[in-house]
Amino acid sequence: MSKNKHVIIAGGKTGGHLFPGIAVAQALMEKDPATKILFVGTRAPFEIQTLARYGFAHKSIISKPIKGKNLFAKIWSAGLVGISLIQALGIIIAFRADFILGVGGFSSFALVLAGRILFKETAIHEQNAFPGMTNRMLSKIARTRFISFKATQGMPENDTTFLVGNPVRRPLSTAQENSMTDECVLNRINADDFLILVTGGSQGAASINAAFIQAVAMMKETHRLFIIHQTGATAEAQIQQFYAAGDIRHKAAAFFYDMPAIQDRADLVISRAGAGTVSELCIKGKPAILVPYPHAADDHQTANAKSLADQGACIMIADKDLTGETLSAAIENLRHNTNKRTGMADTMTSLAMPHGADLIADRILGADVSKKEDNVPA
Template identity: 90%
Template sequence: MSKNKHVIIAGGKTGGHLFPGIAVAQALMEKDPSTKILFVGTNAPFETDTLARYGFAHKSIISRPIKGKNLFAKAWSAGLVGISLIQALVIIIGFRANFILGVGGFSSFALVLAGRILFRETAIHEQNAFPGMTNRMLSKIARTRFISFKETKGMPENDTTFLVGNPVRRPLNTPLENIKTDDSVLNRINADDFLILVTGGSQGAASINGAFTDAVAMMKETSRLFIIHQTGKNAETQIQQFYAAGDIRHKAAAFFYDMPAIQDRADLVISRAGAGTVSELCIKGKPAILVPYPHAADDHQTANAQFLADQGACIMIADKDLTGQTLLAAIGDLQHNTKKRSDMANAMKTLAMPHGADLIADRIIGANTLKKEDNVPA
């Protein structure tokens, strides 16, 4: 096993890309604390703030796809790609990186390409069954591909493509101010409270926010209810005002940094159906109402949610069918049916893929223990 690895994890901007990278970084530090880790991505506040809270170093580069309606715009974008490649080369050499892992998002493109130019070990991780544009290109460049689904478009299993599942981050254990806030919320929840976690992902989801507040407004019995609502930045004030006007015990915020701990306590989760979310819910065995994002590439979130629904692991509501009434009916069905929630939780656990982060980390440090996960949705 190789010690003192210098690993760059490239990509991010959204939680769906960033959190798998954080999970791999946590696994690397557990296996070999001498590992040096650097995240390279954008200067988006969500990305920089999240990595700071997890204690990982970060650098940003220019990262824009080649696009534009005319030749001049495309030439300008191509020029920016050239600049990002130079930045990537400088970062890799300066950090003395010997492994570059791309986790998606266009900022990963320059780093993985630069890694190949400099003869460093390179890999990508694809979270979805339908890869995004960046990973479609990088699948031809990176030496190794890690996939989360048995049927990942354009990436069949072979000697350089490994089925590992989606890495899931460990809970935060750093005594930062925001963690104390989250803990105090959890400590206010009674043992017999029914805790609903509502989240539209790191960016929030307007349709879920609207339907859920409509459902709450129609609820008749809320004395044993506690709601934790991740609203997204744009809706935070509006939804906080909505709850303030009522008497339901709650915590509403744009984002919760220690989501794993909150998920552990939740009795029911209402969320989108991104690959990261699906993986976390399966590992934790959480009953869920999933509302797939209708504009996801190749509608992959609907495929994720439909697979779970077919196994009896969740209730799926299409975004076009989502209303306060439909959501209230689904919540009521699960809140008052302990057996159904238990059956859903067990179905979730049978689909769990808990070892993704460890399998990727083992490959990076050369532990040679890599094997595929068996229970991967397809």
């Protein structure tokens, strides 16, 4: 494999785009510590802070899609795209990039297009079965496409499209954990505690937050419960006040940077059903209650959750049916049924594709990677 490569990972803003890129970067550094990695994305605080936690360099560019209701707005947006392309060309040349990987989000468009203009190796990774607008366009531009689902719409079926699954990041290192300002919540959990992890993703989920605090009020025998609740920034203060008034041990915060380690310890996960979350839960073999985000493009989260639920790997509750009562009943059903949780965990594990990050890293470093599903280690 090639060594000392300079790799740009473009895209981000949300965890669904950013974390697969971080997973690939971690795999690259494990395979060749001399690899130079630069993330290029937006100025979103979440993106900047997360990459700083993981120790990766970051640059931002103007990132705006071409949109607008009138001609002037469309011309203005097109002009911004031109500026972002010029910025991308300058970054690639200055960084001496060998490979550009787009992981979604509009900032990836300019970098992958600029890479092709400069005759660099380019690729995209699509996390969902229904690609977003950026990756639909880039699927015709990038030299290589990595997909997470066999039936990914709009991706060419040829020898430059590889089924690899969704890259899953490694836990933070000890040094990275020690650099965090928050107390390490896992140190507060006893070995025999039943840990419930509640998360609506990097931005939180209002419906899950509301239903869960209602469900908590209905719970009995809570002395062995511990709840970790990722609330999102807008609901953090309100939910912290709710827990402060109760006697259930907990940690509620807008965001937890070392989610992989928390998932490892969780006995039950309550979350949305984005592709990254589903992949992580399968790889870690975690029983889950999934509440698909109802406004996701092409309702792909419902498809994700239903696929797992139909095989007995999770309980799915539609957002419109989510109440304190329905959620409480589902939690109590799983909490007191060890055999059911074990069966769900085993089914989750059987559906996992755990080597996505390594396969993409191998391809970037020049190794041969099969595009066939049955040749992907799982």
